[in-house]
Amino acid sequence: MNIVPTPMSEQALPPWRRCVLKVGSSLLAASDGGLSTRYALGIAQFIAACHADGKQVVLVSSGAVAGGRAILRERGAEATTLAARQALAAVGQTKMIALWQRFFDRPTAQILLTHDDLRNRRRYLNARATLRELLRLDVLPVVNENDSVAVEELKLGDNDNLAAIVAALVDADVLLIATDIDGLYSANPRTDPNAQPIADVAAITPQILAMAGGAGSISGTGGMRTKLEAAAKAAAAGIDTVLFNGTDAQCLRLLAQDRLRGTRIRASGTHLQARKYWLRHAPAEVGGIVVDAGAARALAAGGASLLPGGIVAAEGEFKRGDMVEIYLRDEHTQQVIARGISQYAASEIRRIAGKHTREIETLLGYSYGDSVVHRDDLVACDPAPSASMLK
Numbered sequence: 001m002n003i004v005p006t007p008m009s010e011q012a013l014p015p016w017r018r019c020v021l022k023v024g025s026s027l028l029a030a031s032d033g034g035l036s037t038r039y040a041l042g043i044a045q046f047i048a049a050c051h052a053d054g055k056q057v058v059l060v061s062s063g064a065v066a067g068g069r070a071i072l073r074e075r076g077a078e079a080t081t082l083a084a085r086q087a088l089a090a091v092g093q094t095k096m097i098a099l100w101q102r103f104f105d106r107p108t109a110q111i112l113l114t115h116d117d118l119r120n121r122r123r124y125l126n127a128r129a130t131l132r133e134l135l136r137l138d139v140l141p142v143v144n145e146n147d148s149v150a151v152e153e154l155k156l157g158d159n160d161n162l163a164a165i166v167a168a169l170v171d172a173d174v175l176l177i178a179t180d181i182d183g184l185y186s187a188n189p190r191t192d193p194n195a196q197p198i199a200d201v202a203a204i205t206p207q208i209l210a211m212a213g214g215a216g217s218i219s220g221t222g223g224m225r226t227k228l229e230a231a232a233k234a235a236a237a238g239i240d241t242v243l244f245n246g247t248d249a250q251c252l253r254l255l256a257q258d259r260l261r262g263t264r265i266r267a268s269g270t271h272l273q274a275r276k277y278w279l280r281h282a283p284a285e286v287g288g289i290v291v292d293a294g295a296a297r298a299l300a301a302g303g304a305s306l307l308p309g310g311i312v313a314a315e316g317e318f319k320r321g322d323m324v325e326i327y328l329r330d331e332h333t334q335q336v337i338a339r340g341i342s343q344y345a346a347s348e349i350r351r352i353a354g355k356h357t358r359e360i361e362t363l364l365g366y367s368y369g370d371s372v373v374h375r376d377d378l379v380a381c382d383p384a385p386s387a388s389m390l391k
């Protein structure tokens, strides 16, 4: 029985500047094995329209496994072992990148991430710096899990969750998930003729989670369940998620004009509120960075990054990627004026404190960038003496 689900109603979306767009295997897998451009073309046109509007897109694309399967089949082989499945993903990954590359004038870049890259603080920061740089250079980053080396027990496994993590990583304004169905329904419409469309979800509650079923095709992984998990992760980072039908050209055209025929899952607060809340409340390392009055004024005013020139000293033994407090000190008092994530370890800061940014490379032999604390990773604090540091 072929059930046609009730269509979603149309709604306006808030304007956005940077998105993560996840495209599932269901849209890329060809029915006879391998990858198909059938729906990729419409999605590429949507991405090109976003670029033309000055918007930034990070593409999280599945398709490595589907792409490799056809080649394996041609050779009469079967992916029965883990090594065979990983080899298959390695072959398919190049097919998937080639599929996207042909649609764009601007360069595409391949970023393969593992669970470890996202868990390890230094690698997380490096991945973030690379993605930021690619966007600055107007390159289209195409992200996938590094299936060919990921250890089975530590695999993220589905790209919905990966896309949510990447959305937080790049500070996206919205997570767009393209799939083969119009959005979330009260039950899986492929099996339940009474399934009703749900256009707006205020929060991922147990009732909402209970609506989600598994994948709709043999190529899909996780179905609606992993999309809702991803939306919950994005919501916690202050990012809205949008589920829409990537097979529907009209839906894609509307989306390019910030109109949605699909499901919007709302974040609890704004993206900035969530990030600032986290920066304000995440535990800081012992010690911190002491700055001069000029730097303190710039940080208190908001919008500035902390550069080495304004730093007087680094105290304690924090590492690159640690949350630190930033102080202004005179003979009598010490005030926490801001907190943020340090791009440099305390020992490195001691060597570059008071120096010009162009000297970083010479002094350290490498550079993680001009900012010691980037403005996106920094929150100004209400003036209050630092209890832990008062002598």
Ligand SMILES: Nc1ncnc2c1ncn2[C@@H]1O[C@H](COP(=O)(O)OP(=O)(O)O)[C@@H](O)[C@H]1O
Pocket (backbone or CB within 6 Å): 023, 024, 025, 026, 027, 178, 179, 180, 181, 183, 184, 185, 186, 187, 188, 189, 190, 211, 212, 213, 214, 215, 216, 217, 219, 220, 221, 222, 223, 224, 225
């Ligand atoms: N409540 C639901 N609403 C909509 N779709 C659902 C629901 N529960 C399960 N699904 C299934 O989820 C599928 C999409 O997920 P999936 O097959 O993993 O695709 P993708 O490859 O795009 O991630 C749909 O085709 C549908 O069959």
Ligand SMILES: N[C@@H](CCC(=O)OP(=O)(O)O)C(=O)O
Pocket (backbone or CB within 6 Å): 023, 024, 025, 026, 061, 062, 063, 064, 065, 066, 144, 145, 147, 157, 158, 159, 160, 219, 220, 221, 222, 223
């Ligand atoms: N990393 C895998 C994708 C797994 C996955 O999440 O697939 P899907 O749910 O279809 O997006 C691949 O490239 O085949």
